[in-house]
Amino acid sequence: MPMAYINENFLKLKAGYLFPEIARRVREYASTHPEAKIIRMGIGDVTEPLVPSVVDAMHRAVSEMGVRETFRGYGPEQGYDFLRSAIASGDFRSRGCEVADDEIFVSDGSKCDCANILDILGGDNVVAVSDPVYPVYVDTNVMAGHTGESDASGEYGGIVYLRANAENGFLAPLPRERVDVIYLCSPNNPTGTVMDRKLLGDWVRYAREHDSIIFFDAAYEAYITDDSIPHSIYEIEGARTCAIEFRSFSKTAGFTGIRAAYTVVPKTLEGRTRGGKSVRLYDLWMRRHTTKFNGISYIVQRGCEATYSESGRRETKARVAFYLENARLIREGLSRMGLKPFGGVHAPYVWVQTPGGASSWSFFDRLLNEAQVVCTPGSGFGRSGEGYIRLSAFNGRSNVEEALGRIARVV
Numbered sequence: 001m002p003m004a005y006i007n008e009n010f011l012k013l014k015a016g017y018l019f020p021e022i023a024r025r026v027r028e029y030a031s032t033h034p035e036a037k038i039i040r041m042g043i044g045d046v047t048e049p050l051v052p053s054v055v056d057a058m059h060r061a062v063s064e065m066g067v068r069e070t071f072r073g074y075g076p077e078q079g080y081d082f083l084r085s086a087i088a089s090g091d092f093r094s095r096g097c098e099v100a101d102d103e104i105f106v107s108d109g110s111k112c113d114c115a116n117i118l119d120i121l122g123g124d125n126v127v128a129v130s131d132p133v134y135p136v137y138v139d140t141n142v143m144a145g146h147t148g149e150s151d152a153s154g155e156y157g158g159i160v161y162l163r164a165n166a167e168n169g170f171l172a173p174l175p176r177e178r179v180d181v182i183y184l185c186s187p188n189n190p191t192g193t194v195m196d197r198k199l200l201g202d203w204v205r206y207a208r209e210h211d212s213i214i215f216f217d218a219a220y221e222a223y224i225t226d227d228s229i230p231h232s233i234y235e236i237e238g239a240r241t242c243a244i245e246f247r248s249f250s251k252t253a254g255f256t257g258i259r260a261a262y263t264v265v266p267k268t269l270e271g272r273t274r275g276g277k278s279v280r281l282y283d284l285w286m287r288r289h290t291t292k293f294n295g296i297s298y299i300v301q302r303g304c305e306a307t308y309s310e311s312g313r314r315e316t317k318a319r320v321a322f323y324l325e326n327a328r329l330i331r332e333g334l335s336r337m338g339l340k341p342f343g344g345v346h347a348p349y350v351w352v353q354t355p356g357g358a359s360s361w362s363f364f365d366r367l368l369n370e371a372q373v374v375c376t377p378g379s380g381f382g383r384s385g386e387g388y389i390r391l392s393a394f395n396g397r398s399n400v401e402e403a404l405g406r407i408a409r410v411v
Contacts, residue, residue: 014154016227018135018380019043022364029368041330044189044348044392046254048322050303051315054253056207057306061299072298077290079106079262082399083301086308087262088138091247097234103266103282105289106304108259108296110219110248114183115140116292117215117244117263120284121271125180128160132381134217136181153383154377169193170342170351174202178210184233187224188339190381190390191351192327192343200230207242213271213281214243219261222252223321224346225319234327240266243253244281247264251323251348251394253307253316260296260304326400327393334391337411348393351378355411360386371406 022042030038050058064070079083084104088284107113123146129137138159141147148157155161160179162172172184172189184203186195195203207214216233224231233239245264249255265285270278289322306312331344334352344350354363360377367373367389378388392402 007143007145009143012142012147012149012156013139014150018376020039021380022374022376025368026374033372036372038368038372038374039395039399040374040407041391041395041400041403042376044251045256046251046323046394046396047396048254048319048376050254050258051307051312051319053306053309053312053315054303058221058299058303061302062346072102075298075301077293077295078102078106078181078286079295080301082229083305084262086305087247090308092232092264095231095235097232098240099234099266101265103264105263105265105285106296106301107261107263107289107293109250110217110246110261110263111136113246113261113263114215114217115143116288117285118144119144119288119292120281121181121213122274126158126160126337127181127183128162128175128179129183129341129382130164130185130188131161131168131383132164132378132385133161133183133186134189135217135381138258138382140365148212149287153385161384163194163383164191165384166340166353167344170316171195171199172207178212180212182207182212182214183217185219186230187347188343188349189217189220189347190349190376190378190385192345192347192349192390193351194224194229194346197228197230197236200233201236204233204236204239204242208238212242213269214239216243216244216245219248219393220347221247222316223324223348225324226346228344234264234266244269249304249307252320253304255300256304258300258303260300302311322397323393326395326397329400330391330393330404335407337408339411350391350393351388352391354378354387354389357387360389363389367407368411370410373403373406 068229084101087104088099088101150156164170164172170193221231233243248261265282267282269281271281307316327344329340330350334341340353342351360379362375377387
């Protein structure tokens with residue numbers, strides 16, 4: 001009987017995606033311990049409600065949608081002009097970055113964009129990722145057929161793994177060889193570390209010298225509290241010719257359940273065909289975005305716009321400060337226990353070495369079974385993540401304090 005052919009690249013994915021596996025183990029524990037109060041500090045999902053300015057803006061937008069004169073149907077796939085202008089002005093030009101309104105592409109998530117951007121690239125590029133790494137960067141390249149098979153350690157041919165470890169402060173070193181595509185995340189997920197201006201400048205220089213493209217994931221830039229640390233790669237001279245930047249409203253404004261993000265594709269960024277012809281990636285992304293995506297709702301975009309108002313900035317900044325205080329409590333609490341944490345200063349994640357040489361998953365199980373606390377095993381982020389876990393600061397204050405007390409009793 002004839003059947004449709006499948007994309008066999010999916011068969012290269014040897015293990016289940018990290019977070020569903022965590023959820024499976026937690027469900028299994030909860031089903032056998034229904035009385036347990038489980039504190040979830042694994043997945044980076046926000047807990048605090050939307051700020052008043054956003055709620056008010058979305059309410060007004062809903063009311064508009066209920067009146068014939070102000071009702072809106074399909075909007076522009078790239079985003080409404082009012083939001084693209086607010087983003088380009090508020091996030092970039094206010095920091096001295098040359099970003100035009102129409103270089104902003106509004107979407108439903110930076111995770112999606114980090115994957116979808118591969119549609120406009122060929123399959124022969126050599127890809128570099130930090131290790132530990134956000135799994136989406138690797139898995140989507142595998143799905144797209146841009147890698148070879150995985151080896152015994154789970155690493156894929158065709159990908160250059162840049163080892164980030166305690167010795168280099170969990171900041172990935174520049175490649176020793178030439179690579180075509182580089183994934184950078186700062187503030188980093190999962191390690192919570194951040195690149196300073198010099199290091200980011202080194203990356204831009206490398207990319208320009210080697211005709212590489214940087215995919216710069218800045219989903220957590222709102223957590224940077226030191227003015228000397230770049231929020232955007234476009235603060236670095238020359239980045240417009242070598243970098244695409246991804247941003248999200250999820251952790252900045254609590255939109256994880258609403259979905260809103262954007263990608264910046266400069267018109268000055270080019271790739272090349274097999275025949276050596278230069279092509280603007282902006283034009284390719286415009287075609288991809290307008291063909292495969294219908295945009296996010298008008299109501300959500302009005303909520304996004306409200307985050308750039310005076311009150312919206314003040315309120316969202318307070319939310320970020322709340323989570324950063326959680327991160328400080330976690331980082332300092334773990335240090336008092338004799339553990340060694342990284343990150344948690346300019347990021348909502350704390351990366352901590354497991355005690356006594358325990359493996360990442362064994363310590364995950366220990367915290368779940370003995371403390372009823374859920375973390376994220378570091379090995380799920382790559383080889384260099386083994387022996388570490390990630391704790392998220394996205395939680396209520398009382399949960400953070402209780403979780404620290406529980407962890408102290410089992411380490």
